[in-house]
Amino acid sequence: MTASAPQAPVISLRGVVKQYGAVRALDGVELEVAPGATALLGPNGAGKTTMIKLLLGLVKPDAGEARLLGFDPRKPADGVELRRKVGYMPESDCLPPQMNAVELVSTLARITGLSESDAITRAHESLDYVGLEEQRYREIAQYSTGMKQRVKLAQALAHDPPLLLLDEPTNGLDPKGRRHMLELVADLGRAHGKSVLLCSHLLPDVERTCDHVVVLDRGRVAASGALLELTRSQSRSSRVRVAGDVEAFVRELASHGIACERESERVLRVRAPGDDADELFALAGRAGARLEALEEQRSSLDQVFLDVLKNSREARG
Amino acid sequence: MLNFLRTTWLLYRTHLVRTLRARRMWLVAFGVALAPAIAWVVAQSPRTIRGLDVLTALGFLLTINVMAPLASVIVGAAVLGEELEDRTITYLLTRPISRPAILVGRWLASATVLVALFAASAALLGWVAGGFPPPSNEKYVIPPGLTGALVGASALAVLTYSALFSTLGVFFKHPMIVGLGYAFTIEGFLANLPGKNQALTIQYYVRCFLASQHPQAWAGVEDVVPREPLDAAQAVRWLLGIALVALAIGAWALRRKQYELTA
Amino acid sequence: MSGALLSADQLGRWYGQVVGLSDLTLSLERGVTGLVGPNGAGKSTFLKLVAGEIRPSRGTLEVLGLKPFANAELFRRAGFCPQQEALYEDMTGLEVVRFLMRLHGFSAAEATRRANEALDRVGLGDARKRRVGGYSKGMRQRAKIAQAIAHGPELVVADEPFNGLDPVGRAEMTALFAQAGREGMSVLVSTHVLHEVEALTHEIVLFHRGRLLAQGPVGQVRQLLSRHPRRVELRAREPRRLARALVELDFVLSVRVGPADGRIDVETFELERFFEALTRIAAETRAGVTSLESHDASLEAVFDYLVA
């Protein structure tokens, strides 16, 4: 499968509205998703699932235009065609309990258009890739949450789609499982040129895998852009954890006119001169203290997410 | 003991409200209203039809023979079965209440609704049947206590059936399927066999209760009057006995039962 | 009531051949404790045993000095928030909690008051009159937590209460449990997402393959793992120059310079002496150090060491 044309948006939505009775799930969404790994964030009920269903052509928008890999999900013919090029990993439980993993993945692959033999080989390859070893022959009813998540990813990969829609892939996974899943997602995005739209509540996961971020709130795009830009903090300062003679170090900083705020007993927030911390090390040495941790003050995605939500709620009163 | 009564009352009240709100209740209500409705339709037809036949045919063939077990399975299996399948039983099992009360309280609520519905349906049927023109031949006049007997039989039937199917919920993962199997294949098969194995079915005792009071009235409808019918009092004792025993077994088992609700 | 919160002695529980808990000996003090461990390590089984929903197959368990299984006294003093999402779909949030409070023996008015108070506390105030069937996953979790704390228990057992919550919800629930801990309520929380536990408590219990692997404050558990060297990650504009100086230090085991982003990974057994030396070397070499981080203290690292 050739990667989609470079830089043409994988997904574009213009003025998309979707109403369920009184609730406006999507309220005029303007969005362009470039190839690569993009995260779709938003509090519960922000419209993420509705948007995904809309992109898959399962739900018709009330207004506005939607394009996915150049297909218009509204047209039935396009709808069927685009679902061949998309791998969807649902957030909720969706695995038929009596089937085993190989049966499920190969059946879904065959439905997508693979021949019998291709479907079986692809099923086993995908299951190898997600690391589901010999349990793949047991009934899904006996699977743990971690194994279920892996089967869900495998079925999305079996037909090697250029675009992956992953809804909360790491939900319910233990740290090992989560790291493995995130590495797979990052590996797919970067090494295999797949475009990934990842919905997640676990922002550290997003930070590890995605380069672009879109924040959705109450059916509208509250913020979107490259991850690094969003998390670049306004003031360039460093957070330092100090050991040894902390007071002497603070006095030393003051004497050199370096502003410093005390976050806690041993953690300071300092505006370092120049763009590296050698000076701080020198001052600490002279004051008989030592630095145990130093990080550029970058607001974590959590912080960004909470701030974006706050302003978008204030903006809309 | 006080805790048992208090919990039973609480669960009774809550489950009563929930049962009335449940969608399946409308299905059961429709099924139960069928007999009186049909009787009313028949009343409109010009043909001369005896009220007695309307009461006995619809009363037995439709309400007692089919609707009673069917409604009891649908409502009875949901007493515990649904809570287990939805895995909300956890909230009750970790409360300082007497566990048998869970079964008894919820069954009482379902039984109340069922008995009310079936008694009303039987009474309504009796009233509509009474409205038919008096028959020429003295033999076909509706004996005064017949409607009462039908009301009693319907109530007893659903009471016993629902007790049995609720208890099935404690032991089986799919009480509805086991209940259907019993009600329609085993009972349907055994109840029509001659000899003693009729006594294994609830239908037998209900028929005894029904036919023992006015046997001649039921002559019109075949296989209502069993070969060696017990008298009404014995039948009632049997039916209530079966219900109590079933509930006791279920309640006792619930006390020590662990439900391994795998995540 | 003083004494240990709970104590287990060779506790075992299995479902047919599947082992939930194989052989657990543990005792916990009062306070907020985080229960961590990989999928299938036996956390849920252990919590169900503590909550008295199932019986041990082997060994003994005492919670608040009581035998937990089907023990009305324990249910009065403990609240349980199960892992599964099930709730009474057709009842409203208020109705569910009030009904469960009535089962605790509270009068109608008292039950309503407690239900409202608990629902407000978990942030379901405005959704109390809506049917639970219409609740989102996050709202369901809050409702489950509400029914576990509404009767003011001494101990709250929560099986992955943060699963499905968005960051806002997660932060609020963590604050709620921490506040409950400060009010003297003991909390036993199991979760997969480790950075949640770190925000909530330092006291952790680590399960693996149905057994207790480690217990105690995260930092101290890390100390015990002497066999694993401490790892420090540095970033500098001229990593090679800095690395050459660091390699000289005799307590430095290994130095690895990253291919592109100027990253240096150092392994050492004596972290304190390393930081002291680093402060001196950084000042002398002026290699443009921009970040310094020691991963090991995090729970995730400890988790990996133990579970690896």
Next chain:
Amino acid sequence: MKAATHTEIYRPFRDALAPSRWAFWPLYRAQMAIATKRKLPLFILFFGPAMTGIVVSFLAYLQFQIEESGSGGPLISGGGLVAQFASQLLEVHKLIIAAMKTVRFFAVLAMAWYGAGLICDDRRAGAHLLYFSRPLTRFDYMLAHFATAFTFGCCAVLGPGLLICLVATFNSPDFIFLTEKWPVIVATIGYSLVFVTALSALILAVSALSKRKSYALAAVFGVFMSTLALGGAMSALMRERQWWMLSLASHFERVADWWLGASRSFHRWDPWWSVAVLGGLTLVSFAIVAWRVRRMEVVA
């Protein structure tokens, strides 16, 4: 620390995806695989039809044995032959009708058991999310489930019917059963297919409407038993056989007797009434299934 590297070689899929015209087929195969995994219900539910098929085939075989030994004379010309065995052929025809009647009850049981859970279990498990995010149209989805129910129906009805016809054909001298009575064979096959189609549609509609397989089963039982009781009570009351038209089972019986050419039949009303009722019911059922599947596709 155990080194965990991810060098899984993810091999992209080289050849192109075939345009999936028969998307329903893999789903059908999967449903059948699930259904036939547990052997016990399979045995219990199909023991009845199998026994019916075998016993009646044996009876048909016996029919031709008795006469043959009796006559002893040389074979008379073709026409005479037929006359001589006319009574046997008629007897076998009656046997087939009896077999079809008994098998109907077992068919309802088997199809209800395997069919009732098809759509509602998919919705409960959320599996429809997976299917509808594939290039699978709603029609394919419905066709796959219909085919599953239809297959079990055929095994229960068509299986025994064909077996009897086969045994009768081979045991009748010079296959006169085939040459003379082929309309009966065609009728049996035709009737079986129509009967199974109507029943599959009804069961799928019930499955689409109910929340759980157990409720769907109760509903199927409910429909058959209550209409049967209704028809019985009304016909007894009004003392007219016409009222049996209220019973769904009677319509199936009427169509069977008429289609298979039974000499006398319990019900007297014009069979086309039954065909209309069953046809209507089948169409309504398909409409219900289509509507519910449409809603299922949208709602998570």
